Amino acid sequence: MEHGNFKSIYAWSSVVASLFYCYFIPARIPKGFLRLVSLLPVFCHFTVLPMYMPSIFFRGVSTLFITWLANSKLLLFAFGQGPLAWAQSQSLHIFIASAALPIRAKRADDSNPSSSKKKVPFLNLGTEILALSVLLALAAKYRETAHPLVLQADYCCVIFLLVDVLVAFSSSVVRAMVGLELEPPSNAPYASTSLQDFWGKRWNLTVTNTLRLSVYKPVRSVSAGVVGNRWAALPAFFATFLVSGLMHELIYYYVSRAKPSWEVTWFFILHGICVMIELVIKRGLKGKREMPWFISGPLTMGFVIITSFWLFFPPLMKSGADEMVLEEFRSLCESWKGRLGTLSPNILSPNLS
Structure with missing residues (x-):
């Protein structure tokens, strides 16, 4: 247990140390290729970081927080974009918090309706x-x-x-x-009236914003020169969901250490295709006919739940990852029960001598 705790402390300390480096060295390098090169060691370290986590739960958390989100933010930062470009002008602790945690600071010019x-x-x-x-x-x-x-x-x-x-x-x-x-x-994802609404405006907004900046906007910009502005969103949506699927696949791999089945990737590809179909239909109808919310809402959430039963959860259950996480939860509960058991007598019957 002590060895595992030491490894966890070392892993998280290395994240802070890496972000110290990012704030004091690459941040002083002009944005662009040279800053990107200076960040390569951090990208590599953050990618393998979950391997040093003894806890299955924290392997999953570190893959999401650090391997995916922090690396994406640093990639944007290399080109002077994203939340870290703003955080750099604030302070060191804001920079570290913005990079290492799944947060998004509210800006004065932010018009996000969920705000x-x-x-x-x-x-x-x-x-x-x-x-x-x-x-x-x-x-x-x-x-x-x-x-x-x-x-x-x-x-x-x-x-x-x-x-x-x-x-x-x-x-x-x-x-x-x-x-x-x-x-x-998040913004009440259970109230979604379409898949676009669910993935784009309601569910896990930090990841949504990161994907929007790091995948959707660049792909849309490139696609506009190929298929025109009207349809540039379609390949951008597909690329965004594909990247999301691959990153979830990586989370599953680090958690279970099992060979990828690619089911979770197909889950996101399926949803990406359905979002594209939604977009085409909405543009075809031009807002003339909209399905009532009491119909579109249950249909949307029903589709999300059914497809998750089909493709999202089975890989975790087949690999036994869910059982391992639950076992960690049991161990944690037993540990806290033991600590409370030893603490309670001391509180109820203090030594007055």
């Missing part, structure tokens, strides 16, 4: 953590006996809450320490 909807961070966060704990406990207890569809429904809720909790917790810490006003982690 207007604020959550009560600690109240909502506490409720979500409680709900997440209950769902994990149920999954851990009934994994062997529950019907696979029931288990996957539980996992759907777990994924939604886990992403929201991770981003909301990071935001709360940064807000308390730095005082930054941050974007919400």
Whole structure:
């Protein structure tokens, strides 16, 4: 256990040290090719970082936070774009927080509609953590006996809450320490009325924004010169979902260490194609006919849930990754129960001598 803790501390410390380097060295190099070259060692280190994490859960978290998001932000930073280009002009701790955590600072010129909807961070966060704990406990207890569809429904809720909790917790810490006003982690994804709405405006907004800047906009810019502005969004959407699928595949690999099945990649490719079809239909109708929200909403969420049952969750369950995560959760609960058990007698019966 102590060796595992040491490896985790070393891994996260190396992230901070790498970002110190990025702030003081590459940031002083003119944006462009030379800055990109100066960041290559950091890209390589961040890519293999999850291998040093002894915990399965933290392997997944570090792959999302560091291997995917931090590398994407640094790639944008190499060319003077993205959130780190702004954070560089603020302070070192804001730069590190913006790079290492799944947060997005709210800018004065930001017109994102989701920005207007604020959550009560600690109240909502506490409720979500409680709900997440209950769902994990149920999954851990009934994994062997529950019907696979029931288990996957539980996992759907777990994924939604886990992403929201991770981003909301990071935001709360940064807000308390730095005082930054941050974007919400999500915007009621269950209220989505289309796949475009779900993926583009509601679900996991930090990842959405990173993909928009690092994949969608560059591909759309290039595509506009080939297919014209009207249809440039189609290849941009496809490329964005393809990259998202491959990065999720990488997360699955680091978590399970199993050979990729490519099912999760196909999940995102399928959704990318469906978003493209949505776009073509909407442009064809030109806003003349819109499906009522009470029909489009259930259809959208039904499609997301059914396809996740088909392609998103099976690779995790077949590799046993879900069982390993639940085992870590059990061990954590037992550890805390033991600590509380030894602490309670001391509180209830203090030594007065």
